[in-house]
Amino acid sequence: MQDHLPRRSRRQRINRRLRYLYLSAAQWRRQVPVWIAAILIGLVAYVFARGSHWSHDLFFKAYDASPYWSLLITPAGLALAIWIMHRFFPSSAGGGIPQSIAALEPGMHKLREYCFTLKAAFGKVLLTLIGISSGATFGYEGPIVQVGAAIKYSLNRKAAQRHDGAARSFILAGGAAGVAAAFNAPLAGIVFAIEEMGRAFDMRASSTILLSVIVAGLTTFAINGNYNYFGIVHVAMDSKQAWLAIPICGVVGGLIGGLACRVLLALSSRLPGPLHGWRIRYPVRFAAGCGLALAVIGIISHGSTFGTGYFRARDIIEGHGAALQDYGVLKLISMFVSHISAVPGGMFAPSLAVGAGFGLNMSQLMPFLPQTMVVLLGMVGFFAGMTRAPMTGFVIVMEMTDTSGMIIPLMATALVAASVSRLVARRALYEGQVRLFLPQWQAKAGQIDQPAART
Template sequence: MPTGRSKTRRRLRRQFRYLYWSLTVWRRWGPVWASAVLIGLVACLFAGGSRLSHELFFEIYDHSRYWPLLITPFGLGLSVWLMHRYFPGAAGGGIPQAIVTLEPAGSVLRDRFLSLRAALGKMLLTLLGISSGATFGYEGPIVQVGAALKYSLSRRTYRNEGQARSLILAGGAAGVAAAFNTPLAGIVFAIEEMGRTFDQRASRTILFSVILAGLTAIAVMGNDTYFGRASAAELELGASWIAVPLCAVLGGVLGGLTATVMLRLSERLPGPLHACRLRFPVLFAAACGLVIALIGIASGGTTFGTGYFRASDILAGHPEGLENYGLLKLVTMLLSFISGAPGGSFAPSLAVGAGLGLNMAELLPFLPATPVILLGMVAFFAGMTRAPLTGFVIVMEMTDSSTMIIPLMATALIAANLSRFLTRRPLYEGQARLILHPAAAKPTAAPGAN
């Protein structure tokens, strides 16, 4: 029979063992959970800053439509100067930079792209570009910021390369989920776009990070969908199928051509413009800003900014004055891209798709406009990125249009496959390759790829 003293010793050993394992779990997973919550908070801060930057620009624009002739060139030039001077790791759109750190050859670049300094610079310079009226979004940069926060704050917890990759994937996924309020799209994005060789062991880290970041963003900003809720009465499944072939072909071809152009411009600009960008990057960015300002003034101010509000107007059935929005927004997106200023094209591409969807809806006047516009959005996005799963999931979640999941899926798959005939590599993967192999850019990669 055990004595009372031996029972006490066994009970104390169990308690110490429980305490030891509890401390071990907290030491290992605490930074992972804390960084996920921080990503959610940073995404809310980024979203609020983007909205305030956009409103600030238009308050100035309302005083005089000619102010952008000064503000946009100065803002883009200042952004490029600050990037070269203080934040070299903040260059580019964010997604290619996060992808490249997942590659074995890109692990040496993690200290450059995934540092807290790079994350801070990416946020500040992206907001500077948005406040200048350029066609930038924060949703691409938040992928790099999320990956940087997760990697930098949790780097002491991983023991091997696989765990390091898991942290980067989880940070990028959490950033997308919190930025768009689309948890499913965040997971799909991590698997399809960032982790093309996905490690199943990363799933727990990604799920925990997406859930915590998403809940944090919802607690701060509410549970509203990104572009509002599409009317269920307008999302007629039968009618939508008629528009699938047209939207998929036109959106896929235009998206594929856009990706081809962006990749070629990442390698080299035509003629003397390439040497000009290399020798005078600040002046070149200012010149791009001047052209963006002229287009914005000519369009009545519709092409300035991220495109979020214009896309929302189109989906809400208020397309007045936006008949040429899709093509004009595409031009300003390309100009913002080649300027070299940090900023993303993830959300602006959805705005371009909404404008093109509006044009497709005009070709099919016998159909409700909303489903055609949604199909145009997913077609252009899937054609440009060649990420069909992310495309239809993110549009479905952003507009609460789950009743259209089959037409959205079909459109995304057709558009992405058509894009394969126009561009050899997906956009973000191609930009990541230019970072890894800058010699292929002859002689250097463009700012959008750096």
């Protein structure tokens, strides 16, 4: 009897250890798709970024040959993008961020299965690059949110379909990893997931988000090396007078950003006059008309308003923007026109470029202050005013320019701008776009279900 008890005890210990090893192996098997998805997001973000720059260069090669080539390239490119979208990639429509936020709502299983597929991700990349190569004011940083979420969701579909919380975690993690890899800004990716998509944020998703951001960031780092989106900026607020720039940039940026948000939401809801009906009945021709308007604006501005705005914003930050005094206004108009064309594209980088343009204007009102400092505050002020996401605004500008010494001024300006924006626009940009998107999706979901119901 005494020998029997020790043998049974040993068997129990061995069974416990085997069970522990099995559960550990099962846990690792569940983590493999998470790691693979994060690596793929990093790779796609790198390809997307390089493709964006190549598309930009390709357009300007034609523009340098003759500015009037844009009168053909821009309308034809936007019309082609809309035709391809309606014909092959209807699930790739939109900017990407509103769709990702809407997918976090309860009961959005059909939306996730529609918008977060590898086909939708491929279409989003293709259509955005066509828009950028046409000279439209688009960025790839917004679409990479949906692309990252689609990759993460697709590679973890079984777990996502079983648990609604897991589905939200994958979408959050994919979107955060996309932003982090696109900007080489891991903190911005995490803050974006919490602040912009935070209505459905679950603390249990924090480890998945952190792991995805790290792996995606390391992937782009391994390919492209460490870099700052707008380069390294050497500036600091080292004078008492410099603190005057915070309320000025915060108030002006908040007012202009709030007005831009209000206009964008109005244009998303309904275009004025007969334009709304034209866009619904003749989407391809309407996109071509928008492209023609963008080409005219670009020619008037001597080519400065074409593209994402990255290079112009960098020139302004580096102090080479003497000929760009009207850039902020013209770039904002081109962003509006690009948006109403309905071609998929983002507004992250263009909004920072618009903010740099208005920052340049504000620096002329304060010639006793360093121009670069005022431009950075103008960027974060406009971005926070338009998106009403102050944390994302100051973190993303700080990481993109390596200006950790400006953290307090950037933070204060973003907070002032977001507060002022509430006086102008009742809803934040992405919140308002989600409210407009959900009824449209419900109507589309009914149309998708109809053929299945007939059979």
